[in-house]
Every structure is written in C-alpha cells, then in structure tokens.
Amino acid sequence: MRKLNFDSENRKKYIFYFVCLIILIYIIQLFKLQVLDTNYKQWADSNAFLNKKLYPSRGVMYDRNGKLLVYNQPxxxxxxxxxxxxxxxxxxxxxxxxxxxxxxxxxxxxxxxxxxxxxxxxxxxxxxxxxxxxxxxxxxxxxxxxxxxxxxxxxTVREYNYKNAAHVLGYIAEVDKQNLAEEDYYIRGDNIGKTGVEKYYESYLRGTKGVEILLRDAHGRIKGKYEEGIHDQDPVPGKDLTLSIDIDLQAYGEALMSNKLGSIIMIEPTTGEVLCMVSSPAYNPAILVGRQFSDNYTSLLKDPYTPLINRALNGTYPPGSTFKPAQSLVFLQENIIQTNTAYSCYAGFPLGGGHPHCHFHGSPLSLIPAIGTSCNSYFCWGLKSMLENKKYGSIQNAIDKWRDLMVAQGYGYSLGIDLPSEKRGMIPNSQYYNKIYRRWNPFTIISISIGQGEIETTPLQICNFAATMANEGFFYTPHVVKKIKDNFLDSLYTTRRYTGIQSEYYQAVAEGMRLAVTDGTCWKANIPDIAVCGKTGTAQNKGKDHSIFMAYAPKENPKVAIVVLVENGGFGATYAVPIGRLMIEKYIKGEIPESSKWRESDMLNAVILRNAVQKK
Amino acid sequence: MPYRKNNIWKSIDWWSISIYLILVIIGWFSIYASSYDFDQVSIFDLSGRAGMQMIWIIISLVLGFSLLLIESDWYDIFAYWIYFFIILLLVITIIIPHNIRGSHSWLIMGPIRFQPAEFAKFATTLAIAKLINSYKFDLSDLKNFIKLLAFIFLPMVLIFMQKETGSALVFFALFFVLYREGMPGSILFAGFCAILFFVIDIRYGNVQWGITEMGKLIVLLFIIISSILWIYTYKKGRSNVKYLFFLSLIPLVIAYIISLFLPFDLCLAASAAIVLTVCFLLIIFIRYKASIYLHVALFSIISVAYLYSTDYVFNELLEPHQKVRIEVSLGIIDDPSGAGYNVNQSKIAIGSGGVFGKGYLNGTQTKLKYVPEQDTDFIFCTIGEEKGFIGSTSVLLLFGILVVRIIFLSERQKSIFSRVYGYGVASILFFHLVINIGMVIGLTPVIGIPLPFFSYGGSSLLAFSTLLVIFLRLDAGRNERL
The missing domain is CATH 3.30.1390 (Ribosomal Protein L30; Chain: A,)
Structure with missing residues (x-):
C-alpha cells in the first residue's frame, strides 16, 4: 500500500463529525417543526377538515296561556x-x-x-x-x-302566529361585524336576536351549534366524514320560552292604541310579570323575516312615528301628576307631613294663582283629598317644607334623601327588565343642581314636586310604581319571560325589592287614589264592580300635553297594575283613563261589558297623531 | 497472488443488510400510506403503487442476491466497461428522448424502461475507485486529478443535458471521496465557502442596518475571522495574529463610531480592513517566504471578488424562475401558493405529526393529497405525519447509522478500490439524504432527488440496491485478496 501524504486519521474523523453534525441539525429542525411549533397542526386541520356547522332549531315562544307565538318554518x-x-x-x-x-x-x-x-x-x-x-x-x-x-x-326562518307584540318579541337578523367581533360563537351568515326577547334571551334561544367534520382534499372535494364521524357533535336545540304576556290582552291594547302614539303596560303585582306591553305605533313582526327584511326594515326606520322604538322602555316622559303618590310616600316616610296635614291652595303656588297653577277645589286640603283632586299646591308646600327642614342640615342633603327614596321606589335607574336597552330616566340629585344652578332654593326646583321639571320616567317605571302601591311597599323586577324550558329564571325576577317605606303610608295614599277614581280626576275609570285605585297625569312637553293614567285594581288583593300613556292626548282623563278602564275590564272580566261598548268604539276610532316631520 | 475463498454469508455485514431491509420495508409501507385513498386497493394489489413497489423490491432482492454471488474482483476488472456502457446509455437517452411525466431521462427498450441516470451513480463510483486504485496514481498530480474530474463530470454533464439537475448534482458528493483520498481540504473548504457566501449574501441581502447591507457585512467579517484563524494554525506565524487583529479592528471601530453620527456603510470599513490585512500578509510573505501567508492573502482576495460577483450573477444572469426558487428556499420571499407550495405543504404535513404522529394511514395531509409527489420525492412527509417526531427521527437515525457503518466498513478495507467505492456509496447516500430530507423539512432548496430505498420507482430502488450490494460484496470479500 502506498504511504499517504496526508493525515488520513483526522480526515476520517472530520467526515464522521460532519455526518453527525448534519444529522443533529436535521433532528433539531424536526424537533422544531413537530414538537415545538403547534401552528402546523392547526394549518393541517384547516387544510383537511371542513367543519360543517349543524344548526339547532331556535327556541319557540308561547304566551302565558300556552298559545304559540313564534316558531320556526323550514x-x-x-x-x-x-x-x-x-x-x-x-x-x-x-x-x-x-x-x-x-x-x-x-x-x-x-x-x-x-x-x-x-x-x-x-x-x-x-x-x-x-x-x-x-x-x-x-x-x-x-x-x-x-x-x-x-x-x-x-x-329555518321565524314564523309568527299573531301580528302583535313585535316590540316584546324582537326580531332576528344576520350577525354584523360587531357581533362577530364580540363573540366567537357566531360565523358569517348566522342569525342573532337583535332586539326584544330574541336578543335578551339569545343564549337560551339559539341552542348550541353542532359540527360535522368532513375531510376535504387538496382540490376542495369532500371525501367523507373524519373517522366515521366520532368527533361530530349533534346540535343542541334552543330552549323554548313561555312569556308572561297575554297575547289577547296585548292584541286588544294594540287595537285600542291604533292611530295613537304611546304605550300601555300591565303588570301582575304579585309576580312582577308583564301582562302586556304595547308600544304604538306597532308593526307586524312577520314583515322582518327572510328576503323582505331589509326593505321593510328600511321603511320602518324611515317612518316618522318611529315604530321600531319600544316606547314603554325607551320613551322617557315627565310623569306629571302620577308622581304625586310617590311624592306623598316620601313626605310621609320622612315625617314631613301626616295624613291629616293640610295645606291651603288658592289656585296656585305660592298663594294666589302663582306658578304652578292649580284648578279650583276646596281649600285647605289634607293628603287624601289632595291626591284625589290632584292639588298641585299641596305637593309644592310639601316639597318646600322637606327641603327647608332643619333635620337634613342643608338643602343638598334634603334633596339627596328625597332622591334616595325615589330611587327605592323604582325611579331614576333602569329597573332591569329582561328586554334590551331600557332607559333609566332621571331623578336629579344635589350634585346635578349644583352643576346647573350656581345657587338654588326650593322655589328654583319646585316643579319636580308635581313630576315636571328635570324628572324623567319611563312608562315601565310608572307602572312598576303602581305595582309597588298594590303590594304596599315592594315590587318584583318586571319581566316578560315567565319560564325558560329546563332552566330557572334569574333570581332578580323572583326576589322582592322593598322600598323601605312603611305599608301604613301606602294604605293612606291608596285611599287618595281610590278617591281620585270614585270622586276625582279619573272618575271615568270608576268600574262599578271593581275597586280601581288610579291617578291621572298630564305631562307637559314641547307639544300638546301627554295623557297618562296609572292604576291598580282591585283595591283589595290587586291583580293588575297598569299605566297608559297617550302622547299628545291632552288631559290624563281624556284618553288614558278610558283606555285604562277598558284594559282593566278586559283583563279582570275577560270581556268588555255591554255598558262599556260605546267607550271601546270611541277609543278604537280615536286618532291622535301629531304632525310628524318626515325624517330625511 | 495468495487467494483465499471464504463463505460470504459469514463475512457479509449483516448490520448493513438489516438496516437496508428495514428501510426498504418502511419505504414500501410509506408508499402504500402515501397513495392510500378512501377506496383503496390492498397493499399487494399490483394496480396500486405499493403493489408495483413490492415487485421492484422482489426484483431488487433477487438482483442483490445474484450480485453477491459474483466474484468480488470482477467489479474491479469490469469497472471501466460498466462505466462506459452506462455513459453510452446516457448518450442514447439524450439522442432518443422520451417524455414521461415531464422528464426526459427515460430510456425505453421494448417492455423495459428505466432511467440510466440512476445507474450512473454506482458506475461512476466504480470507475473512480478503479482509477484511484491504479498503479502509481497520485491525486496531487494535476494530470491525474484532471482525469479523475473528467470521470466525474462526464456523466454529470450528460445528466444535466437530460434536465435532471438534481441527479446531476449528486455527483458532487464524490468530492468527499476525493477529500478522503488526499485531495487538499482547501478545495472542499473553498466549495463550502462559495455556497455559504452565496447563501448568506442572498439571504440577508435585503436586511439593512443603517445603510449597511447585513449579508455582505457578515460575509466580510467571516473572511477576516477565518483568515486570522488560519494564520493562528501556523505555529511560527502566531506572533503576527495580534497585528492582523488590530489592523482589521481599527477601521471597523472607527467606522462604527462614525456610523453613530453619520450614515456610513460598514461594508466599506470591512473591505478596508481586508485590504490592510492582505497588504500585511503580502509583506510578511516577502519577508519570511512562508507560502501560507500567500494562500491566506489569495483566499481573502478571491473571496471578496467572489462575493461582489455573486450579486451580479444572481441579479443579472439567473432566470427569473430560478431566482424565485432560490429566494423561496432561502426564506426571503413567502410564496405558499406558488413556488413555495410544496415545501409549505410538506412542512405542514410533517409539523402536524407531533411527537407520536397521527397513526399509520391516518395522515390527513397525506390521504387528501395536499403534498405533491407524495410517494416519490416527498415521501418523508408520510413518516413525519403518521409516525411523528419519533418515527421521522428513527428513520433519519437509521440512515445515519447506515452511512456511518459504511464509512466504518470502508476504513477496514484492505484494497484502495474497495475503500474508495465504499466512501462513494456513503457519500452518495448521504448526499441524497441531506438534500431530500432537507428540502422536505425546509432546510435546503427544492432539488428533486429521491430518498434512497423509500421513494417509489424501480430504477431508483434497483440502482441504490446495486450500489449498496456491490459494496457489501466487496466488503465480504475483503480477506480474499491482499
């Protein structure tokens, strides 16, 4: 063998090391790809798996008597x-x-x-x-x-058995960008509840989507189920809902309110269940379905009478005289007046046709007749003496105490009804007045004593107050869903909320409201065989006054609390009271007695539409 | 000549045979998995690819068995004849082109069709083994070296002409053999530097640091550092290292300080540093007459010249599609739907295998044809996806062990012919392994060469089997002649 003129031992080693080095580098790369980096797994899955969504059927809705309201149609x-x-x-x-x-x-x-x-x-x-x-x-x-x-x-598309209660039911539509961003559950093309019960109970109604995992090859062809479908999930159907709404009562209310703007709300005081919630103008829920959705939606949106708005929750109004019972309860609770305290009234406050005005009646009056006749001066005096009372230390403390008691009675904040976008209204406090007035005294803000000025309430809050009156000091948060299949209602809707005002004061105020019906401003609601306690209100606003009626009946063991608000209806007594009477009769008696038929046709035919300005 | 007959079944290397058989069997199962579809025929069905591969495996085993029966010195005797016969086939292939699946490397003779390029590998290895083994052959003799190069480049050029770039590049693997047999390491080093400089320059060509082009700066610094290290290995010249160090450091430090205030191209400073060191090296060469100084100076000059010419070659001389291919494989541009599609999909397939894999025949990427050429060049994906990190590493290690085993066996050969041939086998297998698996896992450019013993195809399996079995026969007969 020839002698080699180079260091062959070292070269052998170098070659060996080189082979080992390359193999090591490759193992490191494989380790990176297969063990460290988890992205490849996802990419492979998105390559190969077509996750076909299986849609559950959406929960259906019944009314309180088990009548089917909303269901699905293929x-x-x-x-x-x-x-x-x-x-x-x-x-x-x-x-x-x-x-x-x-x-x-x-x-x-x-x-x-x-x-x-x-x-x-x-x-x-x-x-x-x-x-x-x-x-x-x-x-x-x-x-x-x-x-x-x-x-x-x-x-599936939604189908409706009745053309009523659109505001309560709400509608569903395709998810928008915001929905997609907010919740992972939805994909483009899914439907979601946009308003009403459909929105509030979306998570119950929609159920849970199932998935079928299909294999897709590089050309996009489906090659069957992945592992014979063992990873597939069946869709879970949505939960059916039973509403507290009585659809017949609702339909009757909507009929009475046709060609008028405003709302009717009826609550069962012993449960807080909303029996009907009318907002007028209403629309037929069936038009916001399927192919014609966008056309109809646009025309509803352009309608100057804003039919898409649920006035019962989203309209805020000054409560006017319907505020006086609440005011009385505050004064009584705070020991500002006794039931027998009397104030003089000379057609206004302060004395002698001042502002606010008052109408003619006897003078001086104690609490019960003051409520009965709806005396403005009485409540102005009452508020003045509360605000000036030394025990609070300052007018600021006094107004804050007043506000706390109003809030306890359900005003000033959203009540928490199970419908979206409920307005909170407005009960001012001292900070608010400090901000808008550099200096203020009882006279500056006296109009709040009669439910005007800065006070804003929703019809729902007024109705809830009527329920509080009926219950003598507590209420259940109003709600429109009575039962969710296989689920319990939120405890919010099953717990009493106490106002903290003693029940004996309620009895006194009730006497006043009863007097208003038997012998006062709302005599038109004096049904012979049902003891109605009521209070009218006339809410001043930029246009013609709104007509308001608040009531509960019967006086003993009340079954229903109601508020009727007719926009621009003038005096409370003119429209709101007769409509309220008819609704009470319809609910308690189940039908309108012959004696009231003329009232019914009067109200059905009345047209009160302000001149609306066409929206651009 | 003393001649001893021995039983080849006792002296044959069963380690290599076992690894070979394991790899072939795994390969067969992988082909079945790769072509597996939902309405799949059985692995033995001859209408399927796995069935065909089974036939090729049987033929290979029969052929291998026959080759073992041939006297080992026949290979030595007939080496040139085999070589020229294959060269003839390569020429015929070019003259009578057949287009089979877009490839022009097929030769059709009656019912038999095959790719001579596959067989050129073992034939060329035999030929250079015989050449190096010949009397008075000396690699350092330039005439001998050129003859050797001619033996290697002749089939290479012919295969290039068939547009089988990948198969042609395989012949570069034989330079490892030459290195083992005494070719100056600097040639290998130069080749290594050429590839490294090119890759770094192109890969980091777009990365800017201020106005400095990072790719160039890295290469220039590499040249400076390797020059200094080279001088350091020369014991008598070590005292010069510190001068070189400071000569190159000074311009860089100055330039770096300037660059803090003004935009300054650090490549200029690095080039200046190289000029200074080259001047210094030339001066000490003239003074001490030690050729190493001249070599290092030349290395620096040629490297810098090469570096600046790559840019020109890459940007001006290469075809656009070649540029894209290089850029995609170097990760400069992302092109998952175009040129990068194969690699992207193969990485997804392998990466999705995880540690233990999805299980045999459960690979979704494989079944659903996301990876193209799944049963030939990209067959490693199937292992990666279905057998995971454990499986792919095992296959890689099996190949590694086989290569190392063959190197070990080569070193125990008594004849130069056997040793050279053994190193040739190891080099060719290793080159295929590095390029094929490297491209599948995204480390090397996409060069279409098969994975030995795995990829579907009769020519490739027969050729690799022949390559290996001839060496095992030579090894088994290592004691037969002295």
Missing part, C-alpha cells in the same frame, strides 16, 4: 358549487325552480361577481337562490340529481 336555499357544474340542462333546471333563463344567467353572474359576493370561491357552495317554498322544494328535490353542483340547504 326554508330552502339552493346552493351552487361552480366547479362541479357541468353539462347542466339549463332549461330543465329553470323549470324545476321556476325561474326564467335570463334570471338564471343573471343570478349565476351575480354569484361569480366578486363585488357582490366577496367570499366567492368556485370550490365552495355559494347561495344561488334563497327561501324556496315547500312546493318548489318538493319538485327540485326529486330532480336535483340531474343538476351536478347544485345543492339544497335547509334553513
């Missing part, structure tokens, strides 16, 4: 996968789905137009036709095998 969409369409017999297809050939061409062009359909892909199903009727579906289903690339996708 609708069928025709989907197309462009890549799979070949040798299509266009003529037969058009006949099957009942469209013209021109329509067909146009729809196909629209599907492929990325401006109209940004998510277009020739590999995935695209919506070609929406909401095929059951008959067309039947015809197409039989021949769909002849049309490769076309599929039928079942969807």
């Amino acid at each position: 609708a069928y969409d025709v989907m197309v996968v462009m890549r799979e369409t070949e040798k299509l017999d266009t003529f037969t297809f058009c006949r099957a789905v009942n469209i013209t050939i021109e329509d067909f061409r146009k729809k196909l062009a629209d599907v492929k137009n990325r401006k109209l359909n940004p998510g277009y892909s020739s590999y995935t199903p695209q919506t070609f036709l929406t909401q095929l009727g059951a008959k067309e579906y039947g015809i197409l289903q039989e021949s769909i095998y002849k049309f490769p690339g076309f599929y039928i996708q079942k969807r």
Whole structure:
C-alpha cells in the first residue's frame, strides 16, 4: 500500500463529525417543526377538515296561556358549487325552480361577481337562490340529481302566529361585524336576536351549534366524514320560552292604541310579570323575516312615528301628576307631613294663582283629598317644607334623601327588565343642581314636586310604581319571560325589592287614589264592580300635553297594575283613563261589558297623531 | 497472488443488510400510506403503487442476491466497461428522448424502461475507485486529478443535458471521496465557502442596518475571522495574529463610531480592513517566504471578488424562475401558493405529526393529497405525519447509522478500490439524504432527488440496491485478496 501524504486519521474523523453534525441539525429542525411549533397542526386541520356547522332549531315562544307565538318554518336555499357544474340542462333546471333563463344567467353572474359576493370561491357552495317554498322544494328535490353542483340547504326562518307584540318579541337578523367581533360563537351568515326577547334571551334561544367534520382534499372535494364521524357533535336545540304576556290582552291594547302614539303596560303585582306591553305605533313582526327584511326594515326606520322604538322602555316622559303618590310616600316616610296635614291652595303656588297653577277645589286640603283632586299646591308646600327642614342640615342633603327614596321606589335607574336597552330616566340629585344652578332654593326646583321639571320616567317605571302601591311597599323586577324550558329564571325576577317605606303610608295614599277614581280626576275609570285605585297625569312637553293614567285594581288583593300613556292626548282623563278602564275590564272580566261598548268604539276610532316631520 | 475463498454469508455485514431491509420495508409501507385513498386497493394489489413497489423490491432482492454471488474482483476488472456502457446509455437517452411525466431521462427498450441516470451513480463510483486504485496514481498530480474530474463530470454533464439537475448534482458528493483520498481540504473548504457566501449574501441581502447591507457585512467579517484563524494554525506565524487583529479592528471601530453620527456603510470599513490585512500578509510573505501567508492573502482576495460577483450573477444572469426558487428556499420571499407550495405543504404535513404522529394511514395531509409527489420525492412527509417526531427521527437515525457503518466498513478495507467505492456509496447516500430530507423539512432548496430505498420507482430502488450490494460484496470479500 502506498504511504499517504496526508493525515488520513483526522480526515476520517472530520467526515464522521460532519455526518453527525448534519444529522443533529436535521433532528433539531424536526424537533422544531413537530414538537415545538403547534401552528402546523392547526394549518393541517384547516387544510383537511371542513367543519360543517349543524344548526339547532331556535327556541319557540308561547304566551302565558300556552298559545304559540313564534316558531320556526323550514326554508330552502339552493346552493351552487361552480366547479362541479357541468353539462347542466339549463332549461330543465329553470323549470324545476321556476325561474326564467335570463334570471338564471343573471343570478349565476351575480354569484361569480366578486363585488357582490366577496367570499366567492368556485370550490365552495355559494347561495344561488334563497327561501324556496315547500312546493318548489318538493319538485327540485326529486330532480336535483340531474343538476351536478347544485345543492339544497335547509334553513329555518321565524314564523309568527299573531301580528302583535313585535316590540316584546324582537326580531332576528344576520350577525354584523360587531357581533362577530364580540363573540366567537357566531360565523358569517348566522342569525342573532337583535332586539326584544330574541336578543335578551339569545343564549337560551339559539341552542348550541353542532359540527360535522368532513375531510376535504387538496382540490376542495369532500371525501367523507373524519373517522366515521366520532368527533361530530349533534346540535343542541334552543330552549323554548313561555312569556308572561297575554297575547289577547296585548292584541286588544294594540287595537285600542291604533292611530295613537304611546304605550300601555300591565303588570301582575304579585309576580312582577308583564301582562302586556304595547308600544304604538306597532308593526307586524312577520314583515322582518327572510328576503323582505331589509326593505321593510328600511321603511320602518324611515317612518316618522318611529315604530321600531319600544316606547314603554325607551320613551322617557315627565310623569306629571302620577308622581304625586310617590311624592306623598316620601313626605310621609320622612315625617314631613301626616295624613291629616293640610295645606291651603288658592289656585296656585305660592298663594294666589302663582306658578304652578292649580284648578279650583276646596281649600285647605289634607293628603287624601289632595291626591284625589290632584292639588298641585299641596305637593309644592310639601316639597318646600322637606327641603327647608332643619333635620337634613342643608338643602343638598334634603334633596339627596328625597332622591334616595325615589330611587327605592323604582325611579331614576333602569329597573332591569329582561328586554334590551331600557332607559333609566332621571331623578336629579344635589350634585346635578349644583352643576346647573350656581345657587338654588326650593322655589328654583319646585316643579319636580308635581313630576315636571328635570324628572324623567319611563312608562315601565310608572307602572312598576303602581305595582309597588298594590303590594304596599315592594315590587318584583318586571319581566316578560315567565319560564325558560329546563332552566330557572334569574333570581332578580323572583326576589322582592322593598322600598323601605312603611305599608301604613301606602294604605293612606291608596285611599287618595281610590278617591281620585270614585270622586276625582279619573272618575271615568270608576268600574262599578271593581275597586280601581288610579291617578291621572298630564305631562307637559314641547307639544300638546301627554295623557297618562296609572292604576291598580282591585283595591283589595290587586291583580293588575297598569299605566297608559297617550302622547299628545291632552288631559290624563281624556284618553288614558278610558283606555285604562277598558284594559282593566278586559283583563279582570275577560270581556268588555255591554255598558262599556260605546267607550271601546270611541277609543278604537280615536286618532291622535301629531304632525310628524318626515325624517330625511 | 495468495487467494483465499471464504463463505460470504459469514463475512457479509449483516448490520448493513438489516438496516437496508428495514428501510426498504418502511419505504414500501410509506408508499402504500402515501397513495392510500378512501377506496383503496390492498397493499399487494399490483394496480396500486405499493403493489408495483413490492415487485421492484422482489426484483431488487433477487438482483442483490445474484450480485453477491459474483466474484468480488470482477467489479474491479469490469469497472471501466460498466462505466462506459452506462455513459453510452446516457448518450442514447439524450439522442432518443422520451417524455414521461415531464422528464426526459427515460430510456425505453421494448417492455423495459428505466432511467440510466440512476445507474450512473454506482458506475461512476466504480470507475473512480478503479482509477484511484491504479498503479502509481497520485491525486496531487494535476494530470491525474484532471482525469479523475473528467470521470466525474462526464456523466454529470450528460445528466444535466437530460434536465435532471438534481441527479446531476449528486455527483458532487464524490468530492468527499476525493477529500478522503488526499485531495487538499482547501478545495472542499473553498466549495463550502462559495455556497455559504452565496447563501448568506442572498439571504440577508435585503436586511439593512443603517445603510449597511447585513449579508455582505457578515460575509466580510467571516473572511477576516477565518483568515486570522488560519494564520493562528501556523505555529511560527502566531506572533503576527495580534497585528492582523488590530489592523482589521481599527477601521471597523472607527467606522462604527462614525456610523453613530453619520450614515456610513460598514461594508466599506470591512473591505478596508481586508485590504490592510492582505497588504500585511503580502509583506510578511516577502519577508519570511512562508507560502501560507500567500494562500491566506489569495483566499481573502478571491473571496471578496467572489462575493461582489455573486450579486451580479444572481441579479443579472439567473432566470427569473430560478431566482424565485432560490429566494423561496432561502426564506426571503413567502410564496405558499406558488413556488413555495410544496415545501409549505410538506412542512405542514410533517409539523402536524407531533411527537407520536397521527397513526399509520391516518395522515390527513397525506390521504387528501395536499403534498405533491407524495410517494416519490416527498415521501418523508408520510413518516413525519403518521409516525411523528419519533418515527421521522428513527428513520433519519437509521440512515445515519447506515452511512456511518459504511464509512466504518470502508476504513477496514484492505484494497484502495474497495475503500474508495465504499466512501462513494456513503457519500452518495448521504448526499441524497441531506438534500431530500432537507428540502422536505425546509432546510435546503427544492432539488428533486429521491430518498434512497423509500421513494417509489424501480430504477431508483434497483440502482441504490446495486450500489449498496456491490459494496457489501466487496466488503465480504475483503480477506480474499491482499
């Protein structure tokens, strides 16, 4: 063997080290890819798995008497996968789905137009036709095998048995960007409750989506279920709801309020259940479904009478004289007056036709007749003596105490009803007055004593106050859902909220409200065989006064608390009281007695619409 | 000539045979998994690819068995004949081109069709083994060296002409053999530097630090540091290291300080440092007449010249699609749907395997055809996805052990012919391993060469089997002749 002129021992080693080094580098890279980096797993899954969502049926809704209000109806969409369409017999297809050939061409062009359909892909199903009727579906289903690339996708749409209670029920619509950002659950194209019960109880109604994991190859073709479907999840249907609404009462209320603006709310005081919640103008919930949704929604949005707004929760009004019972309870509780305390009234406050005015009645008056005749001066004197009372130390402390007691009675904050976007209204405190007035005294703010000025309340708060009167010192948070299938109601709706005012004071104020019905401002609500306790209100505003009536009945073991508010209805007694009377009769007696029929037709036919300004 | 007959079944290396068989079997199962679909035929069904591979495996085993029966010195005797026969086939392939799946490397003779390029590997290895083994052969003799290069480059050029770039590049692996046999390490080092400089320059060409181009700066600093280290290995010249160090450090420090206040290209400073060190090296060369100083100076000059010419070659001479391919494989541009699609998908397939894999035939990326050429060049994905880190590392280690084992066996050969051939086998297998697995896991550019014993294909399996079995036969007969 030749002698080698180089260091072959070292070279052997270098080659060996080099091999080991490369193998080591590769193992490190494999470790990085397979063990450290978890992204690849996700990418692989998004490559190979098509997670097909299985939609649960949305929960249905019943009224308090078990009448079906809202349910689901199948609708069928025709989907197309462009890549799979070949040798299509266009003529037969058009006949099957009942469209013209021109329509067909146009729809196909629209599907492929990325401006109209940004998510277009020739590999995935695209919506070609929406909401095929059951008959067309039947015809197409039989021949769909002849049309490769076309599929039928079942969807459900909401159906309504009644054209009432749209504001309570709410509507569903496709999720928007914000919904998608807020909750991971939704994907584009899902429906979500947008208002009303549909929104508030969305998590119960929607159920839980299921998933079917399909395998998709590199060309986008579906190659069957992943591992025979053992990872699939069945959808969980949504929970059915029973509302506390009495749909017949609701429909009657809506009829009475037709051609008027305003609202009617009735609450069962012993439970806090809302029996009806009318907001007028109303609309038929069935028009906000399916294909005609966007057209109808736009026209409702443009309507100058704002039918989309639920006035019962979203309208805030000065409560006017309906505030006087609450005021009385504060004075009594704070020992400012006794039931026999009397104040003089000479057609106004201060004496002699001052402002606020008062109408003619006997003078001086004690509490019960003051409520009965709705004397303004009485409550002005009352508030003045409370604010000037030395025991509070300052007028600021006095007004804050006053405010706390008003809040305890359900004013000034949202009550927490199970409907979205309830307004809180306004009960001012000392900070508020310090801010708007550099100096202020009882005379500066005297108009709050009669429910005007800075006071703002929602009709719901007034009705809730009537329920508090009926219960003599407590209320249940008003709610429109009575029962959720397989679930309990939130404890908020099953716990009493006490006002902290003694019940004997309620009895005194009740006497006043009874007097108002038997021999006072709301005599029109004096039903012979039902002892109604009521209070009218006339809320001053920029236009004609709003007519308000608040009541509960019967006086002993009350069954119902009610508020009726007719915008621009003038004196409380004119419209609100008769409507309230009819509603009480309808609820307690189940029908309108012959003797009241003339009132019914009067109210049904009355038209009170302010001249609305057309919105641009 | 003393001649001893011995039983080859006793002296054959069963370690290598076992690893070979394990790899072939795993490969067969991987091919079945790669082509597995939902309405799949059985692994033995001849209409499927796994069934065909089974036939190739049987043929390979029969062929391997026959090759073991041939006297070992026949390979020595017929080496050139085999070599020229294969060269002839390569030429014929070019003259009569057949287009099979876009490749022009097929030769069709009646019912048989195969790729001569695959067989050129063992033939060339045999030929250079015989050449180096020949009487009075000396690598340091330039004439001999050029002859050797001609033996290697001839098939390479012919394969390039068939547009099989990957298979042609494999012949570079034989330079490892030459290194083992005494080729100056500097040639290997130069080749290594050429690749390294190119990659770093292109990879970090777009990364700017101020107005300094990072790619160039890294390469220039690398040149300075390796020059100094080179001088350091020369014991008599160590006293010069400190001068070199300061000569190169001074311009860099000054430039760095300037760059804090003004935009200043640090590459200029690094180049100045190299000029200073080169001048210094030339001066001490003239004074001490030690050739190492001249070598280092030349290394620096040529490196810098090479560095600045790469830019020109890359930007002006390369075709756009070649540029894109290089840029994608170096990770400069992301192109998951175009040129980077294969690698991206193969990384996804391998990465999704996790530690233990998804289980045999459960690989979703494999089944659903996300990785192209799944059963040939990208077969390693199947192992990675279905057997996970454990599986892929095991296969990698099996290959590593086989290569190291062959090197070990080569070193125990008594004849130069066997040793050279053994190193050739190890080098070719290793090159395939590095390039194929490297491309699948995203470390090397996408060069389409098969994974030995794994990839589907008769020519490749037969050729690799022949390559290995001939060496095992030589090894088994190492004691037969002296």
